[in-house]
Amino acid sequence: MARDLFLEIEGLLSTANPYIRKKAALCAMRIIRKVPDLQEHFIDKTKLLLQDRNHGVLLCGLTLIIDLCIHDPDLVDQFKQYTPVLVKQLKALTTAGYAPEHDVTGITDPFLQVKILQLLRVMGKGDSGVAEQINDILAQVATNTDSSKNVGNSILYEAVLTILDIEADSGLRVLGINILGKFLSNKDNNIRYVALNTLIKVVNLEPNAVQRHRNTILDCLRDPDISIRRRALDLSFTLINETNIRVLVRELLAFLEVANNEFKPAMTTQICLAADKYAPNKRWHIDTVLRVLKLAGNYVKEQILSSFIRLIATSAPDLQTYSVQKLYSALRTDITQEALTMAGAWVIGEYGDLLMKGGAYEEEELVQDVKQSDIVDLLTGILDSAYVNNVIHEYIMTSLMKLTTRITDASQIERVRRVLTSSSDSLDVEIQQRSVEYGNLFGYDGVRRGVLEKMPPPEARSDDRVLSDAGPGSKKSKSKIPPPKAKSGADDLLDLFNDDTQATPAPPSQANGHSDILDLFGSGSGGAPQQAQAQPAASSVNNILDLFGSSGGASAAPSTGAPSSSSLLGDMGGLVSNATPAPAPSGHTVYNKHDLLITLSLQRNADGFVAIVARFQNNSLTEHKTGISLQAAVPKSQKLQLMPITSTELPPQGVATQQMRVQGSQKPPLRLRLRIAHNQVTDQVDWSEPA
Structure with missing residues (x-):
């Protein structure tokens, strides 16, 4: 048409x-x-x-x-010849007296003025010739328009947008920014919001002009309107530079103290990034991040925490002493902020010897003498508090373990050993593994001191990032604590099963824990050291077996080095060497397809736990099985813990095992829903324990 x-x-x-x-x-x-x-x-x-x-x-x-x-921007050139006509019309409108026909609250034809300004902005963008022709009329509009009325503000706003969009001279741009600054003191929320939004876009063009309105912008942080506060906060961060970092961060920290929780994640990150970029000195930097941790430690991202640890680790010894004393004092006052607790635990564990030396950490105040028992009391008190979670538990365990090489009181070292080994039956695999490994380290003082010596200063991942991959979580003082486990896998499994069940996805396959301990003790050496290592290794295996209620213990052959994986798990279902055919398995067969046989062996304990060993056997004579995984789900009234499979690949006639533990199944039958994957094949099986 x-x-x-x-x-x-x-x-x-x-x-x-x-x-x-x-x-x-x-x-x-x-x-x-x-x-x-x-x-x-x-x-x-x-x-x-x-x-x-x-x-x-x-x-x-x-x-x-x-x-x-x-x-169609190509058409702009065809209309530029009419720029003088538009300027003449706009000048007539601004200088004309009262005209009742198109007057709005004393402003002559504001709609036509706005349209002319918009067209001049389109034609003058990127063209210095047009910009020169319209500079004078823009200055005239900006100075002569009545700003006491909303109609006049609409014209002023269009004039400012035009000034900032074309190649106007610096004086005219400053005039435009001053108009926006005046908007910030307007009672109308919409005008203040528009001004803040525009200033964010132009702060890079005229930073000094925007800086003049810094106090007005900071006042907007206290505005009742949350939209105004959000825009003012964004603008405040863009204003930070080397000269005003102290003033602005002080104001932002004051706002952080009363800010809504939704502001805190972004604020903590932005303040710490600004401090990292513009900090006048390291002590101020440490104080600033510590203040953030105190005010909003539950909203600090892991990367920021890692950066803070790196900052302390790369500081001079006197600043390290200052930092550990400040963190110790902060933790004695407040253990409710997660990031503060984790940072304090890491630093106290690493620099506990500096903490006990004392010294000045405030200009007028001296730190009280810190006893070895005080430090242990603080960390064990955090473990017993209601604010501890698995990640904090891991930090505290590593911190306590490090302290055993920083303190000299034998009674406190023994106390730490008891605290650490008390977690050997934890349902969390990471905590359980640390407890067992740290407990074994107490039998080798020389190795323990070498393993737990102070870490070298970690390096940032890249120069242009404040975030470091060498974070506060460390395992055996050398490796990083993983972040809390994501729940997406379990949620996916629940969706898959579409039932009133609780799903536990299989953890990723990992190296044999027994071999890790032997590597830690230096199992690569020959004869005599291997003989000495056999006994503690067997103790570690027994601890693991006790957790699953095994009636028998694993024994390490005294005449050989590290026991094989088959001896390690022989009492729990047995690993048979891949080189020889496996005997007929005992237990309940739950899956027998595609030459893969899976059986379950169950053992019930009096406390309602069921220890399960799943045994995978490749019955093929030629085909390798790859990508083997097992996921399981139990009813919601029960809890399931799934260990890693010993191997995700099986050669012909090969065997692997995987352990499970179910809590809450007081009596038979036990019900499981299993998801089995191998060689790009996925099957689902419902299994009930025979009566």
């Missing part, structure tokens, strides 16, 4: 009736939007509209031209 009628609309643009011309201009705009290739037919007639004496026709003509130029 547009193609059929555009010729008639083109003719109506030059009709004698101004009302028809106005409507034809609006109709032409909609035709061009639907059929852009028809625009060339309207350009000549549209140019005539710019000189029309009728107010309505001129207004609609400007709307049509703005639309044309925005959708």
Whole structure:
């Protein structure tokens, strides 16, 4: 229809009736939007509209031209010759007296002024010649328009946008930013919001001009309107530089203290990034991040915490002493902030010897003498508190273990040993593993001191990032604590099973823990050391077996080195060497397809736990099984803990095992829903324990 009628609309643009011309201009705009290739037919007639004496026709003509130029920037050059005409019209509007016909609260024809400013902005963008022609009229509009009325503010806002969008001189841009600064003190929330939004976009163009309104911007942080506070906060962060870092961060920390929780994750990150970039000295940097941890430690991201630890580790010894004393004092006051607790635990464990030396950590105040028992009391008190979670538990365990090489009191070292080994039956695999390994380290003082010596300063991952991959979590003082386990896997499994069950996905396959301990003790050496290592290794295995309620213990052959994986798990279902065919398995067969046989061996304990060993056997004589995994789900009234499979690949006639532990199944039958994957095959099995 547009193609059929555009010729008639083109003719109506030059009709004698101004009302028809106005409507034809609006109709032409909609035709061009639907059929852009028809625009060339309207350009000549549209140019005539710019000189029309009728107010309505001129207004609609400007709307049509703005639309044309925005959708096809190549057309801008065809209208630039009319810049003097537009300037003359705008000047007449700003200097004209009272005109009742198009007056709005004392402002002459504000709608037409806004449209002319918008078109001048389109034509002057990137063109210094046009910008020079319109500089004077923009300055005139900016200074003569009444800002006490909302209508005048709308014209001023368009004038500021035009000034900031074209190549205006610096003085004119400063004038525009000052207008926005004046908007910030307006009582209308909408005007303040618009001003903040615009200042964020132009702060890089005229940073010094925006800095002059810093106090007004900071006042907006206390505005009752949350949208105003959010925009003011974003703008405040863009204003930070080397000269005002102390003042602005002090104001932002004051706001952080009373901010809504939704602001805190972004605020903590931004403040710490700004401190890292512009900090005048390391002590101020440490104080600032410590203040953030105290105010919003539950909202600090792991990468920021890692960066803080790296900052302390790379500081001079006197700053390390200062940091550990401040963190110790902070933890004695408040253990409710997670990031503060983790940072304090790491630093106290690493620099506990500096903490006990004492010294000045405030200009007027001396740290009280810190006893070895005080440090242990603090960390064990955190373990017993309601604020401890698995990650904090891991931090505290590692910190206590490090302290055994920093303190000298034998009674406190023994106390730490008892605290660490008390977690050997934890349901969390990471905590359980640390407890067993740390407990074994107490039998080898020389090795323990070497393993737990102070860490070298970690390096940042890249120069352009404040975030470091060498984080506060460390295992055996050398490896990073993993972040809390994501729940997405379990949720996916629940969706898969679509039942009233609790799912536990299989953890990723990992190296044999027994071998890790032997490596730690230096099992690569020959004869005599291997003989000495056999006994503690067997003790570690027994601890693991006790957790699963095994009636028998694993024994390490005294005449050999590290026991094989088959001897390690022989009492729990047995690993048979891949090199020899496996005997017929005992237990309940739950899966026998595609040459893969899976059986379950169950053992019930009096406390309601069921220890399960899943045994995987590749019955094929030629095919390797790869990508083997087992996921399991139990009813929601029960809890399931799933250990890693010993191997995700099986050669022909090969065997692997996987351990499970179910809590809450007081009596048979036990119900399981299993998801089995291997060689890109996935099966699901429902299994109930035979009566």
